Amino acid sequence: MPDPITLIFRTAAGTETRVPATPGQSVMEAAVMNGVAGIEGECGGCLSCATCHVFAPEGLGTPGPDEDAMLDCTEVERGPRSRLSCQIAVTAAMDGAVFDIPAAE
Amino acid sequence: MDGAPGMAGHVVIVGASHAGVQAAQSLRQGGWSGPITLLSAEDRLPYQRPDLSKAFLTEDRPDAPPLKGLPFYEANDIALKLNCRVTAIDRALRRVHTDSGETLGYDRLILATGATPRRLSAAAENIHVLRDLTDARALRKALRPGQRLAVIGGGFIGLEVAAAARKAGAGVILFEAAPRCLARALPAVATGVLLARHRAEGVDLRLACGPVAAVLDGTRARALRLADGREIRCDAVVAGIGCTAETGLAQAAGLTLAAGGIAVDAALVTSDPAIQAIGDCAAFTPPGAGAPLRLESIQNAADQGRHAAAVLLGAATPFAAVPWFWSHQYDLRLQMAGFPCPDAPALLRGTPGEAGFSVLHLDARHRLVSAVSLNAAADHMAARRLIAAGVPLDPARAADPGQPLLHAQADAA
Structure with missing residues (x-):
């Protein structure tokens, strides 16, 4: 198993939750396994629910076509940094990255 | 709810799958300060089920991903008890009895007991159902090239298993008693596209086939017998013929049942004000609907888990989530x-x-x-x-x- 890193999830109110994540997991899995409120991941990461919407740090790639289509209809309006966190694979380089949780989800 | 324990009473949740785990999480994150006990009849951390009828069947991962890691339960002070089956509810004394002889008192009880797949009348080692990880592991072994799988029932489970079996290289014959698959769930035009793909992938679809029965040879099923008496050879059978809600505990405790489930109101409260029911086992009447119904879906389990928690935390809005569902085939x-x-x-x-x-x-x-x-x-x-x-x-x-x-x-x- 690769060494775990730390991801930070930040609410709209500014509260930060630090969770361990393992390269190979998705960012959604790391959040859900640790019960980060506001990231549900109800479909388990198969691009069916959009309940794992985050505002991601820059440089983590761009949404694929299905992800892009689903982001057009998220509960909280998408922004330039919108991603579905189930589609972002955790990498060692992400240690300390901050993901913002949309307010109303 | 009468005699409300504020936010400090003991909540016992019976059943630790998508609904039960969500209720526990939402209660704690919503500020419930009392003890929360989550009881699972299974021997492993609660896990995700949707994939068990899809990619899990064609991969060699040993386990389904857990819903939450162990540190989550510890950090949130949720007492998760595995291998713990509730045998009776004593409503008068507000306590549950477990199969290990333990007695647990509760201020509020949440029943998230789920559903059980219907089985064929015949039982054999190669006749499968699909509900939990144990079922999925057993079924997966039967999906091999050269093997012929008979799928009984053209619902979501049956069609997803058929797709997985083809991907794994097994032959598939699918029997649907009705003239149309998924007639209650999908418009004919959608079913048409879906079934055309199954046929193109080599699934032998037998619609309007009427009831079929397993033909046993010792401890194994060797064929299915059609209503007209013909026998069709197979190496394994999977029955995807629906589920019945787990209402045994509720019924024995005298709770009102409806639509095959445990009757609940818009606050997901049963006929006992101290007991709620959520997920597959709960029969509720959606706004505007004339009759109670049950929904077997992740969305309903999670939304009802959240709603039951919100009610205990003082919210007064009725349950009115828009249902949604997905299926992946090929x-x-x-x-x-x-x-x-x-x-x-x-x-x-x-x-x-x-x-x-x-x-x-x-x-x-x-x-x-x-x-x-x-x-x-x-x-x-x-x-x-x-x-x-x-x-x-x-x-x-x-x-x-x-x-x-x-x-x-x-x-x-």
Whole structure:
């Protein structure tokens, strides 16, 4: 198993939750396994629910076509940094990255 | 609820799958300060089930991903007890008895006992059902090249297993008693595209086949016998013939049942004010519906888990979540929103086919009631929002795939 890193999830109110994540997991899995409120991941990461919407740090790639289509209809309006966190694979380089949780989800 | 324990009483949750775990999480994160005990009859951390009928069957991963890691339960002070089956509810003394002889007192009880797959009348080592990880592991061994799998029932489980079996290289014959698969869930045009793909992938579909019975040879089924007496050889059988809600505990405790489930009101409270029921086992009456119903879906389990917690935390709004559901077969992504009404007049958005389309049902005031999308994820997401909003649509715009469905609202009169 690769060494775990730390991801930070930040609410709209500014509260930060630090969770361990393992390269190979998705960012959604790391959040859900640790019960980060506001990231549900109800479909388990198969691009069916959009309940794992985050505002991601820059440089983590761009949404694929299905992800892009689903982001057009998220509960909280998408922004330039919108991603579905189930589609972002955790990498060692992400240690300390901050993901913002949309307010109303 | 009477005699409300504030936010400090002991909540016992019976059943630790999607609904039960969500209720525990939402209670704690919503500020419940009392003890929360989550009881699971299984011997492993609660895990995700949707994939068990899909990719899990074609991969060699030993385990399904857990819903939460162990540190989550510890950090949130949720007492998760595995291998713990509740045998009786003593409503008068507000306590439950477990199979280990333990007695647990509760202030509030949440029943999230789920459902059990229906089985064929015959039992044999190669006749499978699919509900939990143990079932999925056993079934997976039967999906090998050269093996012939007989699938009984053309519902979501049966069709997903058929797709997985073909991917694994096994032969598949699928028997559906009715003339049409998924007749209560999908419009005929969507079923048509789905079944055409199954046939193209080599699934031998036998519709309107009537009841079939397993022909046993010792401890194994060697064939299925059709209503006309013909026998069709197979190496394994999977029965995807629906589920019955786990209502035994509730019934023995004298709780009111309805629609095959545990009757609950809009606060998901049963006929005992100290007991709620959520998920597959709960029969509720959605707003505007005339009769109680049960929903077997992840969305319903999670939304009811959240709602039951919100009620205990003092929220007063009735349960009114828009249901949604998905199924993946091959690379077809089927997504449904709203309560299905497959035979109501429909609006077709796009051309039926694998390139993506949706079937929309509008009511007399042009409000979206339900939507079935195939390879059209954006339509599905928009549909969920439009159904919840209950706003009238412009039917011509809604039917035009060149315009986003989300913006198909009728211009204000």
